[in-house]
Amino acid sequence: MDRNLIKNIFMTVLDEYFELSDHAGSDKICFDILMSLFASKAKVSLSDGSLLEGKDAIETFFRSFFDRNKVLKHVWHTNRIDDRNLETKWAVAGMRKDNSFFSFTGTDKATVNSANKITYLAIRFDK
Secondary structure, eight states, X not given: OOHHHHHHHHOOXXXXXXXXXXXXXXXHHHHHHHHHXXXXXXXXXXXXXXXXXXXXXXXXXXXXXXXXXXXXXXXXXXXXXXXXXXXXXXXXXXXXXXXXXXXXXXXEEEEXXXXXXXXXXXXXXXX
C-alpha cells in the first residue's frame, strides 16, 4: 500500500504536527510544513493563558521555541472527537541548547477547517 495513502487514512493533522515538531528545529522544510498546517487566521492558546493570533504570531512563537531546544522527542495518541475536533494526549522529552533536559506531558485540542488546516489549537500541560 502507498505510504501517502496510509498517512492520509490514519494520520490526523495533529499527528503530522507532532511528527514534524521533532524535526522542525533543525530542518527548515519540516518547519515550513509544520507552519503550513495552520490556517492563515489560526489561533493558538498557550498553557500560560496567552493567545497567539494569526500565522505570523504562531510562526514567531515556534521559531523561538525551536531556537531554545536542540532535541525533541514526542510520543502521543490522537482521538478524533468529530469531523472538526481532535484531542491529543502527549509526552515530550528534550534537550535545550544549554544541554539541560526537560520532560512534560499534556493535552492538545484542535479545531480544523474543511481544508484540514488548524484554526484553533489549545496547548495544555499536565500539572
